[in-house]
Amino acid sequence: MVRDIPTMETYIGRSPQVFEDNLRRGTELVAPMVELFSQQDAHEIRLIASGSSYNACAAVRPFMEQVLSVRVDVLTPSRYLDEFERLERIASDSFEVFISQSGCSTNIIEAACAAREHGHVVIGLTGNVEADLRAHVDSIVEWGVGNETVDFVTLGVVTLMEFWALFALQTARERAVISDAEWACWMEQLACVPELHEAVQSAVHQLMDEHARTFLSPGPAFVCGAGAAYGTALEGALKWQETLKCPATPLEPEEYIHGPNMLLSPRSTVIFLDPVGYPGRTFDIYRATREVTDRAFLIAAYDNPDARDDHVIGVHAEVDPTVAPFFLLPAVQLFAARGMRELDCEECHPLFDRFERLVKCKTDDYDDVQKRKLEVAGYAAEGERRS
Numbered sequence: 001m002v003r004d005i006p007t008m009e010t011y012i013g014r015s016p017q018v019f020e021d022n023l024r025r026g027t028e029l030v031a032p033m034v035e036l037f038s039q040q041d042a043h044e045i046r047l048i049a050s051g052s053s054y055n056a057c058a059a060v061r062p063f064m065e066q067v068l069s070v071r072v073d074v075l076t077p078s079r080y081l082d083e084f085e086r087l088e089r090i091a092s093d094s095f096e097v098f099i100s101q102s103g104c105s106t107n108i109i110e111a112a113c114a115a116r117e118h119g120h121v122v123i124g125l126t127g128n129v130e131a132d133l134r135a136h137v138d139s140i141v142e143w144g145v146g147n148e149t150v151d152f153v154t155l156g157v158v159t160l161m162e163f164w165a166l167f168a169l170q171t172a173r174e175r176a177v178i179s180d181a182e183w184a185c186w187m188e189q190l191a192c193v194p195e196l197h198e199a200v201q202s203a204v205h206q207l208m209d210e211h212a213r214t215f216l217s218p219g220p221a222f223v224c225g226a227g228a229a230y231g232t233a234l235e236g237a238l239k240w241q242e243t244l245k246c247p248a249t250p251l252e253p254e255e256y257i258h259g260p261n262m263l264l265s266p267r268s269t270v271i272f273l274d275p276v277g278y279p280g281r282t283f284d285i286y287r288a289t290r291e292v293t294d295r296a297f298l299i300a301a302y303d304n305p306d307a308r309d310d311h312v313i314g315v316h317a318e319v320d321p322t323v324a325p326f327f328l329l330p331a332v333q334l335f336a337a338r339g340m341r342e343l344d345c346e347e348c349h350p351l352f353d354r355f356e357r358l359v360k361c362k363t364d365d366y367d368d369v370q371k372r373k374l375e376v377a378g379y380a381a382e383g384e385r386r387s
Helices: 008-024 026-038 051-068 077-082 084-090 106-117 132-136 155-174 180-191 193-210 227-244 281-290 325-343 352-358 366-377 382-386
Strands: 044-048 071-075 095-100 123-126 139-142 221-225 248-251 269-274 296-300 312-314
Touching: 008 026, 008 155, 008 180, 008 193, 008 325, 026 095, 026 123, 026 139, 026 155, 044 051, 044 077, 044 106, 051 071, 051 095, 051 155, 051 227, 051 325, 071 077, 077 084, 077 106, 095 106, 106 132, 123 132, 155 180, 155 325, 180 193, 193 312, 193 325, 221 227, 227 248, 227 269, 227 325, 269 281, 269 325, 281 296, 296 325
Parallel strands: 044 071, 044 095, 095 123, 123 139, 221 248, 221 269, 269 296, 296 312
Antiparallel strands: none
16 A cells, blocks of 8 residues: 655654664764775865755764864855865865765766866765766765655755764764763764754744744745854755745844844744854844844753743753754754645746756756655655545
8 A cells, every 4th residue: 555655744753763773873874984084184074065965064064073173164066166276276185075865966966077087086975876976976875864755855954964973973083083982972962862853843833833823924034043053044044945935044143133134024034043052142132133023933952941932942952062953953844844734835836847947956867766765665656646
């Protein structure tokens, strides 16, 4: 019997368990990438990614640098190609990884081909090792996302973040950058993520129930991520645009108050993400925003009595701020996923097909790849399910 197709919410709900499973097999999961890194005399890491994969890398970059004490650059394929000659002069010995969950992203493949033409060691990281990217890299690694069948990826984001965190920890341990005790401390913090992720999910559903009129009338939004949460803000803004079909601007809170806040009105939607363990500057900016609009919300890695109101989700988390993005993430994912479902706005404008006929961001076999993923998982394709 064929099952109904899973949704974004399905994969958000599965994320804590997959995260826990991957944490348990972490050493095995990242071993191929750790070995590839050990083979190069690299002094920095360069991650080339696009869309949600880029945002995941941006979100985990502070963790990687904190643990590894190595510079980590996150570049879009366009920027990588535009700055190729400068990058060659500045840091020709970087460890480069080209990342695409589908393995079908045309811009990632183009960047990988350019690197290969210039004699680079080309490594691919993907959720689908059989896709087209495989033909354009020297080595390919799978990051532990499994079979995510939804185009608007969610599970892929948190598992990619987890992969790089585990890579950083294993590499730092092997290179004696951190001690065994420090490694264990970081692992304990990551072990807290599934429970905190579930707590945020539950709180978001309650928040959306209580503020249904706001979330069922989405408009342009600001998504502001402080410090380590900026990458999560990037993903929140992307998902808001993909699913709700409304503009969204990702910003650091301090950049938000240097001009963009002048657009505020009572109709404005502003989401704040605060990874530090206490209310500070971001909370003050949130509170100032609430003086103008009731459509402002704060998701924070603290549950402080002085920072509680019915627009705040605060979770008590005794973790480093670089760990907070892992459990702040489901908030922005659920705002988008549940809103799209309840508003039934997954489909783009009818004229969007004209755009896609002229410009594509995936290889020609992408639809077949997605269909095969559904078949492997035991789901009907959309047309078959409706017939």
